[in-house]
Amino acid sequence: xxxxxxxxxxxxxxxxxxxxxxxxxxxxxxxxxLLVEVEGRQGIAQLFETEALPYEERKIAVAxxxxxxxxxxxxxxxxxxxxxxxxxxxxxxxxxxxxxxxxDFATTIAPGLRDVLLTGKACEAVRRKDRAxxxxxxxxxxxxxxxxxxxxxxxxxxxxxxxxxxxxxHNQAQAVMRVxxxxxxxxxxxxxxxxxxxxxxxxxxxxxxxxxxxVGRIVVNMVRPEVxxxxxxxxxxxxxxxxxxxxxxxxxxxxARRGGNAEKLVDPLLTQAAEYAERYALEHEQxxxxxxxxxxxxxxxxxAEGMDLAGLYELATELRKQGMS
Amino acid sequence: xxxxxxxxxxxxxxxxxxDVDPLIDDPQTRIVVCCGSGGVGKTxxxxxxxxxxxxxxxxxxxxxxxxxxxxxxxxGIDSLDNTPRRVKGVDGDGELHAMMLDMxxxxxxxxxxxxxxxxxxxxxxxxxxxxxxxxxxxxxxYMAMEKLGQLRAxxxxxxxxxxxxxxxSALDFLDAPKRLGSFLDGRLIxxxxxxxxxxxxxxMKFLNVGMSMMTGTLGKLLGGQLLKDVQTFVAAMDxxxxxxxxxxxxxxxxxxxxxxxFLVVAAPERDALREAAYFVERLAAEDMPxxxxxxxxxxxxxxxxxxxxxxxAAAENLVEPRIVDQDGGKAGLRNSPDTYGSSESPAxxxxxxxxxxxxxxxxxxxxxxxxxxxxxxxxLLRLHAERMQLLSREQRTRDRFTxxxxxxxxxxxxxxxxxxxxxxxxxxxxxxxxANRPELPEARV
Numbered sequence: 001x002x003x004x005x006x007x008x009x010x011x012x013x014x015x016x017x018x019x020x021x022x023x024x025x026x027x028x029x030x031x032x033x034l035l036v037e038v039e040g041r042q043g044i045a046q047l048f049e050t051e052a053l054p055y056e057e058r059k060i061a062v063a064x065x066x067x068x069x070x071x072x073x074x075x076x077x078x079x080x081x082x083x084x085x086x087x088x089x090x091x092x093x094x095x096x097x098x099x100x101x102x103x104d105f106a107t108t109i110a111p112g113l114r115d116v117l118l119t120g121k122a123c124e125a126v127r128r129k130d131r132a133x134x135x136x137x138x139x140x141x142x143x144x145x146x147x148x149x150x151x152x153x154x155x156x157x158x159x160x161x162x163x164x165x166x167x168x169x170h171n172q173a174q175a176v177m178r179v180x181x182x183x184x185x186x187x188x189x190x191x192x193x194x195x196x197x198x199x200x201x202x203x204x205x206x207x208x209x210x211x212x213x214x215v216g217r218i219v220v221n222m223v224r225p226e227v228x229x230x231x232x233x234x235x236x237x238x239x240x241x242x243x244x245x246x247x248x249x250x251x252x253x254x255x256a257r258r259g260g261n262a263e264k265l266v267d268p269l270l271t272q273a274a275e276y277a278e279r280y281a282l283e284h285e286q287x288x289x290x291x292x293x294x295x296x297x298x299x300x301x302x303x304a305e306g307m308d309l310a311g312l313y314e315l316a317t318e319l320r321k322q323g324m325s
Numbered sequence: 326x327x328x329x330x331x332x333x334x335x336x337x338x339x340x341x342x343x344d345v346d347p348l349i350d351d352p353q354t355r356i357v358v359c360c361g362s363g364g365v366g367k368t369x370x371x372x373x374x375x376x377x378x379x380x381x382x383x384x385x386x387x388x389x390x391x392x393x394x395x396x397x398x399x400x401g402i403d404s405l406d407n408t409p410r411r412v413k414g415v416d417g418d419g420e421l422h423a424m425m426l427d428m429x430x431x432x433x434x435x436x437x438x439x440x441x442x443x444x445x446x447x448x449x450x451x452x453x454x455x456x457x458x459x460x461x462x463x464x465x466x467y468m469a470m471e472k473l474g475q476l477r478a479x480x481x482x483x484x485x486x487x488x489x490x491x492x493x494s495a496l497d498f499l500d501a502p503k504r505l506g507s508f509l510d511g512r513l514i515x516x517x518x519x520x521x522x523x524x525x526x527x528x529m530k531f532l533n534v535g536m537s538m539m540t541g542t543l544g545k546l547l548g549g550q551l552l553k554d555v556q557t558f559v560a561a562m563d564x565x566x567x568x569x570x571x572x573x574x575x576x577x578x579x580x581x582x583x584x585x586x587f588l589v590v591a592a593p594e595r596d597a598l599r600e601a602a603y604f605v606e607r608l609a610a611e612d613m614p615x616x617x618x619x620x621x622x623x624x625x626x627x628x629x630x631x632x633x634x635x636x637x638a639a640a641e642n643l644v645e646p647r648i649v650d651q652d653g654g655k656a657g658l659r660n661s662p663d664t665y666g667s668s669e670s671p672a673x674x675x676x677x678x679x680x681x682x683x684x685x686x687x688x689x690x691x692x693x694x695x696x697x698x699x700x701x702x703x704x705l706l707r708l709h710a711e712r713m714q715l716l717s718r719e720q721r722t723r724d725r726f727t728x729x730x731x732x733x734x735x736x737x738x739x740x741x742x743x744x745x746x747x748x749x750x751x752x753x754x755x756x757x758x759x760a761n762r763p764e765l766p767e768a769r770v
Contacts, residue, residue, distance in 0.1 A: 011363020012597070030590035046599070079730050146363060148391065163452055163554075163694045197364075225405060227711060235701050247695075249704035253631070262356040268627030269705040276708055278742040304711075308594065 001026075001325070002216065004126045004179065005141045008150040008204065009190030010197040012223045016043040017307055017315065018190045018300065019143040024316035025325035027067030031138040034125050035060070037073040038118040039145060044071050045321035049309055055079070057125075063316070070137070072125070079117040115156040116173055123179045147204035154180050154187070155211050168310060186216030191290070193220055193283040198290060205293055217324060218295050220287075222302040226280075233277045243267050298322050335702045340540045340727050343617030346759050348586060349378040349484065355584035356477065358614070360489040362600040365592045366621040368392045369745055369754060370738075371488040372400060372423070374588075376412075376748065379421035383483040386422040388477060390469055397425060407431060409476070414748050422482070431468040432458035433625035440561070448561045453554040465490045466500075470576040477579060499611060586616035589733075591726075593623055593719035598726045605730050617734035618726075619758065623708035624719060625741050626712050633713035640706035643699045736761050 005022060009015035016037075020068040023035040037044050045053045048060050053073040060071040129189060147151045157173035157180070164170045179185060187208055191201040201218060208215045228236070245256040245263040254261025290297055300318055303311040319325055348354055352465035359371040368389050375387035384408045389397070400423045407430045409422035414424050436448050448454050458464060469490055476485050579585065587608055601618060608615045727735075738757045745751055 012592070012594075043596075046596075135606075196396075225711070227708045232701050232704050235697060236705075239698060239701060243694075243698045244702050244705070247643060247699050248639070248706075250699070251642040251702070251706070253635075253639050265628050265631060269709055271627060272708055272712055273705055275742040282743055304714050304718075306722075318364060 001139070002184055002214070003135070003137075003139055004122065004184065004185040005139060005216065006144045006150075006154070006187040007141065007190060007219075008144045008147050008187060009145050009219075009221075010192075010200045013190045013192050013197050014307075015145045015146070015190040016041075016047060017143050017312065018188075018219050020044060020047050021300075021312055021315035021319055022188075022325065023069045023139070023141040024061060024196040024313065025071045025319040026139045026141065027061075027063035028320060028325070029063075029065040029067060031063075031067045032136075033063075033067070033069050033139045033141060034137040035069055035071045036122050036125065036140060037071070038122075038142065040073065040075065042073065044143065047307070047309075047312060051068060054090065061257070064313075072121075072145045074121050075116050076114045076117050079121050080113075081244065083117065083120075113160065113169070115153050116160050116169065119154065119180065120172055120176050122174045126179060126184065144187075147200045147317040150187065150204060151211050151213065152232050154208075154213055179214055181214070183214065185214050188211055188219055190221050192222055193286045195282070195286065198286045202289060202293060205295070206292055215295060218290055218293060218297050220290065220325075221296065222297045223299045224279075224302050228273065228276060228280070233273070233280060236270065236273045236277065241270075244269070279309045296324075298324050334690070340478070341617075341734040342761055344759075344761075345374065345377070345619075345736055346381070347615055349374060349383065349447045350381055352483065353584055354586055355455065355484060356473070356579070356582075356586070357484065357486045358489065358580065358585065358587045358620075359487065359590050360587060360596055360604060361590035365590050365597050366738075367590045368396060368488045369751070370588070370619055370621065370758070371486050372396060373745075373751045375423070375484075375486040375753035376415065376421055376751045377759065378484050378486070379412075379419035380417045380752070380755075382417060382419045384420045384422075384481075385484045385486060386424065387486045388424055388426060388469070388472060388476065388489070389488045390426050391427060392466070392488070396745060397427070399745060399751060407434075408496050412748070426465075426469055426472055428465050428468045429720040431457045431472050432464070435471065444561055444699050451554055451558045451561070453558040463630060467573070470580075471572070474572070474576045474579060496743070499607065499613075519604040581612050585614055587613055588619050590617055590619045590621060592621050593722050595722050598722050602726055602729050606732055615733065617736060620723065620735055622740040624712060624715050625695045626709065626716060628709060629713065629716065631709060631713075633710040633717075636706040636713065640703040640710070643703040643706070683741035 005026070007015050007019035007022065009018070020035060023033045026035040035044055037053070042052050043061070045051060048071070050060060053060075053071055055073065055075040055078045057070045057072045059068055061069040063069060122140055122142050125137055126135075126140045130136055144150055157177045161170050161173040161177065164173070189201045189204055191197040205215055241263075242256070244266050245260070248254070248262035248265055248269075249256035249260070251262075253265060254263075256262045297318065299322075300315050303314065305311065349357070352696075357371075357374060359367050361367050368391070372387055372392075373391060375385045379385045387400070389402075392402075400421075402410055402412070402423045402425050407424065407427035409424040412421040412423050415421045433449060436454075437445050441447060469487070473485065473487055476482065481635070495687075562764070580587075589601045589604050589608075593595040605615060723735075727733075736758055738754065741750075741753070745754060
């Protein structure tokens with residue numbers, strides 16, 4: 001199992017949720033995991049129903065069996081000051097740089113430096129060891145940028161190493177790249193069973209592979225339960241309306257005759273079934289596209305009550321059951 | 326926009342309704358900006374609005390940033406050439422043009438337009454420029470705004486509909502022009518480019534000391550070559566066109582102008598609406614004119630008077646018929662807490678007895694086919710229960726937003742079962758957007 005698990009996905013597919021559930025699942029049975037946020041949206045804090053996360057690793061949840069989940073929201077500005085402090089002991093000069101706008105310059109505009117710092121910080125947490133020589137975290141899970149930008153985000157170090165041909169940034173960028181391209185890393189993609197996210201997932205996988213970045217698994221999120229199967233859908237097309245009306249009436253929903261309460265339900269219910277059938281066919285097509293990718297496929301259910309902390313633990317259990325952790 | 330409360334909309338009677346047709350028909354409306362978090366159908370909304378405006382007689386251009394392939398194909402703009410192309414198959418007298426933003430090419434064009442050939446070549450081949458223009462933080466946002474400014478300046482269209490970059494944080498899009506502008510025009514850059522200009526003038530000694538400390542540190546950090554690339558790049562840019570800042574400010578003002586309308590796009594999900602609320606607040610703080618919220622993928626049901634609980638209980642009745650036999654058909658009523666139906670109480674309709682409308686309900690059927698129909702009907706009821714649960718979840722999220730921002734007009738777009746592939750699909754979305762959630766065939770039970 002790779003120690004750095006990067007979770008990406010199209011916007012709206014729930015990658016933060018999946019990343020958090022994975023962090024919980026991997027922490028089960030006394031392990032310690034670090035959940036890293038890189039986009040400054042405080043999605044993790046919202047998910048765990050806690051106050052905004054500072055730039056500091058702090059315990060955010062306890063997993064079943066005594067494991068611990070830590071969380072960190074990486075702030076690129078602070079990460080750069082950190083970094084300068086570590087290598088140059090800058091102190092006051094660091095503050096002066098900040099005043100001049102150099103930090104702003106370096107973190108927002110300098111080619112990819114921002115992404116170098118973000119990936120660099122995550123890789124540092126992966127490699128960090130305590131005094132006894134054990135890894136500080138068993139796993140580091142990154143809630144990464146969306147599929148459309150993930151390859152560029154992870155690969156930015158290559159580019160930076162090319163731009164800054166010498167110097168500490170160059171060395172740092174190369175060190176990060178070694179981790180990211182090794183078996184220590186797995187990039188998972190979260191998708192929905194819908195055309196656009198599936199297409200983006202397939203494109204993303206091709207890009208990651210072309211960049212020689214290690215693709216991990218596909219997680220299909222928010223899968224709706226199969227209420228009607230293929231046989232039911234076959235029957236829906238041929239069943240006489242009057243039979244359905246009679247059955248509804250038998251179930252206690254009113255009269256089956258024309259204008260009766262049960263009879264009036266038939267049309268809307270059949271309309272909903274037709275919509276379901278359309279989606280059902282579409283989902284089957286999309287599953288087939290995903291299956292062609294040749295990657296392990298996991299499915300997480302849509303939670304009827306919406307996403308909350310309890311739901312997160314439910315998804316974590318599901319991930320464990322499916323062997324993703 | 327109609328200020329009238331939507332009394333006909335169940336559940337959202339307190340919400341103002343956003344009427345898109347008057348907005349897109351108004352000749353005063355020149356720019357519509359669609360913004361919101363990723364995955365809410367922002368690009369589709371922009372395209373559908375553009376098509377609708379065109380078919381209602383306006384000359385429209387839609388600027389999309391990162392459309393899904395099929396959506397781009399549906400408008401015939403899958404060729405990435407960074408210029409508006411006329412969309413074929415549009416009904417009526419209006420015109421629809423569409424383009425997909427090519428960030429790098431837009432940047433290149435700015436350089437080519439403002440620099441002489443030699444200087445332009447120097448900038449375009451600079452490695453720092455190549456990285457910057459190919460999409461580091463903020464460039465896409467800036468180029469989208471730049472392109473919007475260009476399209477507006479050409480004045481060839483009545484209406485420009487803009488889709489915004491898929492920034493995860495709504496903030497980026499408003500901040501980017503300023504950020505890039507202030508960076509390229511800021512103190513730091515002037516310091517970096519200073520040596521070439523100041524050329525050892527006396528009285529600038531202090532500055533030069535600061536300079537060497539700065540460049541020294543940056544040089545150590547980035548490597549000397551990169552710093553040199555940056556200096557060359559900035560010097561070249563600086564002399565070729567008069568201040569990025571000015572351009573960024575102009576674009577920003579254009580967004581605040583009366584002819585601009587912002588639409589915040591969201592789906593009825595917690596995260597999307599949370600970001601929508603944030604965006605609404607941010608737009609207000611920046612004096613950007615908000616027209617309203619477009620709520621995509623809202624679900625409805627033609628049988629919404631049949632509650633989830635009652636549908637599930639009835640489904641149970643069908644798959645376990647013995648309970649019905651034993652309880653004389655009242656099993657379905659035990660678990661239904663709602664009063665179901667408008668005038669009649671559930672108790673007046675015991676299933677096994679003749680129903681209120683007098684139809685006999687317990688007829689002899691052939692058992693095998695019956696069991697199949699029963700099983701299917703139970704499935705239909707469970708499907709309905711699922712739909713009703715979804716409805717109430719969407720309702721709750723939406724109510725939370727409305728409570729926070731009662732002043733924001735809302736247009737709801739009924740969910741489609743599949744994706745949009747062609748103009749007909751976009752037209753359908755436009756109809757749904759304008760109709761503000763057409764209900765499915767109503768079933769009064």
